[in-house]
Amino acid sequence: MSMFKILDISATGMHAQTVRLNTIASNMANADSVSSNKDETYKSKQPVFQTILEGSMNEPSGGVRVKEIVESQAPSIMEYNPNHPMADEKGYIYKPNVNVVEEMANMMSASRSYETNIEVMNTSKQLLLRTIQLGK
Amino acid sequence: MAESIFGIHEQALKIRTQRAELLANNLANADTPNFKAKDLDFRKALQDASGQLNSNDQMKMAKTNSGHIEGDAFSSTSRYLMYRQSTQPSLDGNTVETHIEKAQFMENAMQQQATLEFINGKISGIRGALRGE
Numbered sequence: 001m002s003m004f005k006i007l008d009i010s011a012t013g014m015h016a017q018t019v020r021l022n023t024i025a026s027n028m029a030n031a032d033s034v035s036s037n038k039d040e041t042y043k044s045k046q047p048v049f050q051t052i053l054e055g056s057m058n059e060p061s062g063g064v065r066v067k068e069i070v071e072s073q074a075p076s077i078m079e080y081n082p083n084h085p086m087a088d089e090k091g092y093i094y095k096p097n098v099n100v101v102e103e104m105a106n107m108m109s110a111s112r113s114y115e116t117n118i119e120v121m122n123t124s125k126q127l128l129l130r131t132i133q134l135g136k
Numbered sequence: 137m138a139e140s141i142f143g144i145h146e147q148a149l150k151i152r153t154q155r156a157e158l159l160a161n162n163l164a165n166a167d168t169p170n171f172k173a174k175d176l177d178f179r180k181a182l183q184d185a186s187g188q189l190n191s192n193d194q195m196k197m198a199k200t201n202s203g204h205i206e207g208d209a210f211s212s213t214s215r216y217l218m219y220r221q222s223t224q225p226s227l228d229g230n231t232v233e234t235h236i237e238k239a240q241f242m243e244n245a246m247q248q249q250a251t252l253e254f255i256n257g258k259i260s261g262i263r264g265a266l267r268g269e
Contacts, residue, residue: 003153006160013164020167049168051161063164113166116234120160123245127156130252131149135259 003131005062006124012052012063013117019066020047020110024103031098034079036088042096044072044103072097141262145254147185151178152248154213159241162220162232170229173220173237181216 023045030042050067074097082091155176165171222231 006153006157009157009160009164013166016164016167049165051165051168051171063161064168109167113234116163116166116238119238120163120241123241124156124160127245127248127252130249134252134256135263 003128007121009063010117010121010124012065014114016047016049016064016066017110017114017117019069021107021114023047023069024107024110027096027098027103028100030096031100031103032095034084034086034093034095036086036093038076038094041076041094042098043076044074044096044098045069046072142255142258144182144186145251145258148182148251149248149255151176151181151185151213152244152251155244156241156248158217159237159244162237163234163241166230166232166234166237168230171232172230173222173232174217175220175240176213176216177218178216181213 027044033042035041047069048067049064052062052065076097077095078092079095080091081087081093084093087093155178158174158176162173162175165173220231220233220236222233223236224233
């Protein structure tokens with residue numbers, strides 16, 4: 001048992017949320033990148049979280065990790081715009097399947113979770129400092 | 137020696153630390169699909185720990201050979217783990233309710249601080265006695 005394990009757990013939480021924020025930033029940045037081909041269009045990316053189960057005998061073990069980053073299976077948005085320079089021979093352009101409103105909500109959730117992990121770290125740090133200073 | 141000085145507080149501090157770890161884990165996994173929030177039964181864990189404290193031989197490790205070294209078994213709290221009953225079901229099967237976990241974590245931190253305060257008081261008392269103050 002280590003008293004500093006809480007810091008590790010919260011750190012994994014913060015890291016996972018950072019990855020989530022990164023994918024959200026990528027999705028948002030590419031929300032308007034159109035293409036003339038369904039396959040070349042940017043696909044919305046979402047991280048999948050997974051608990052870390054390393055402890056033996058069901059002991060409390062540490063934190064969360066990003067298992068994989070999956071691409072959204074939702075179809076790209078087709079738009080009829082024959083005057084667009086990227087339009088295909090039928091006059092369609094393809095927009096990414098990024099839902100900006102969804103991404104915004106995701107971003108708020110991620111930053112709140114990040115904050116929660118920081119708070120846990122801060123509280124634990126104060127307790128650890130008090131423990132270190134026992135008897136002084 | 138140290139056990140008799142700090143009494144129940146040493147066990148309490150151990151269990152508090154493990155509970156804080158669990159709650160931190162719950163909070164870190166607030167967005168993990170199918171994660172089930174866990175907590176431990178502090179009262180039961182401490183009761184058993186204090187029982188072991190009184191009858192000293194329960195904490196000893198079993199010796200099957202005379203050559204074995206004497207050792208104390210570390211009291212693991214995994215027996216007291218329980219799943220939290222969530223008040224509202226979520227679509228992804230996650231049972232972490234951040235507000236509840238936060239409140240529990242805060243409560244646990246306060247109680248841990250109280251325990252540290254008690255230990256500190258004991259230490260300064262002993263120090264005073266040693267110095268003859």
